[in-house]
Amino acid sequence: MTVRWKEMRLEGWGRVAPAAVPAARPERLAGVATALAQAGGFALARGAGRAYGDAAQLSGGRAILTARLDRMLAFDPATGLLECEPGVSFRDLIDTFAVRGFVPPVSPGTAHVTVGGAIAADVHGKNHDRHGSFGDHVEWIDVLVADGRTLRASTAENADLFGATIGGMGLTGVIVRAAFRMLPGTARVAVRERRIADLDAFFAAFEAARATSTFSVGWVDALARGRALGRGVFETAEFVPDAGIAPQMRKPRAVPFDLPEFALSPASVRVFNALYRARVPRAGRASMRALDAFLYPLDSLSGWNRLYGKRGFYQFQSVVPDAGALGATRAMLEAVSAGGNASFLAVLKTLGGEGRGHLSFPMRGVTLALDIPRAAGADDLMRDLERIARDAGGRIYLAKDARMSAGTFAATYPKLPEFRAALAKYDPAGRFASDLSRRLEIRGPA
DSSP, rough: OOOOOOEEOOTTTTOOOOOOEEEEESSHHHHHHHHHHHHOOOOEESSSOOOSTTTTTTSSSSSOOOOTOOOOEEEETTTEEEETTTTTBBHHHHHHHGGGGGOOOOOOSTTBBBBHHHHTOOOOOOTHHHHHGGGEEEEEEEEEEETSSSEEESSSSSSHHHHHHHHOOOOSSSEEEEEEEEEOOOOOEEEEEEEEOSSSHHHHHHHTTTTSHHHHHEETTTTOOGTTOOOEEEEEEEEOTTTOOOOOOOEHHHHSSSSOGGGGGGGHHHHHHHEEEETTTTTTTEEEEEEEEEOOGGGGGEEGGGGGGGOOOOEEEEEEEHHHHHHHHHHHHHHHHTTTTOOOOOOEEEEEEESSSTTOOOOOOOEEEEEEEESSTHHHHHHHHHHHHTTTOOETTTTTTTTHHHHHHHOOOHHHHHHHHHHHHHOOOBOOOOOOHTTTTOOOOO
């Protein structure tokens, strides 16, 4: 079998660090092994390309695109166990199973992410306190490792490879099959929204929701100051019976061009944020919403990353342990509002505990995600946010990162030695790499 290679320009969703690489797009699992053999030197698997920074590209190497490996292989309705190829997307999962009473156990913020990408990033969602991260529901993974073997990894078999692959950002090999458990759910949720006056009120709302709500998320006005710092909208949601109703995601509207930089002035973003908060009545409101509309609100706008212009944007996402979360979150929002960096609504969530992977992002605490346009002062702000998170005992999400230092990474991921030991065992020559792994010296100093 031969595999065709095509020169492609690959970049993350933030559009800040493109790389031109030869890429292959196998349509069968046998083609993945062929592509790895033909790659010769460095290689990296890439799913939907929704990591924000440089995690899914490899300058000087080759990319193996897995999106066409999208077959569902087996499903057991008695247990919810689904076996599938890595290119199956969350859109595929919702469309296929919600009408049958099953939903993905955990979902990221876009339905375009693939199962392979979800495992590699150990994605989390709006229900982490209740259901953890995606890796918590994985039974086994088949991984094509550097020497061409396909190994099954689970808690009982090649456990070190299992722990390194969950959250391992594709550095252990190519995920070619996986089995995970879908959970009971429906295509509709009952959503409650209410305005939040400030950051203290947000933390109080989350504390109550942790024990009572399946889904919870906060949308924060990142440019508010003074007494209004941290104001926003708080949402909780629960599944409701839908009598087999299929998801009805509307056709997304496209962003036809890159917005000019002046469109993201602090003044315009403040107006947008104020209007977004004001759409919720003072007394709050309850409504029924399609599950996909609740989980993936930004998917209604195709190519929304173009809103940040040709220079792109950084996304900063950290998690800070509960004990220091309020102070650290306040400091981060103060840094953004003081600098006038035009961030649209920020996202605030709580996380319930550690993930299973050596490099899993979650810990019990509070996570804040911020979009930072790549403009004057952005690099300084990113360094300030990194410092605040590190000093508070937190860590930064690898799937969103484009700027973290190698020192901060090594200091905040305590299971890095176990991860490096697995790489030394399964990929001693370091064939699998990424621009992110080199920048963060994940294998160690070059």
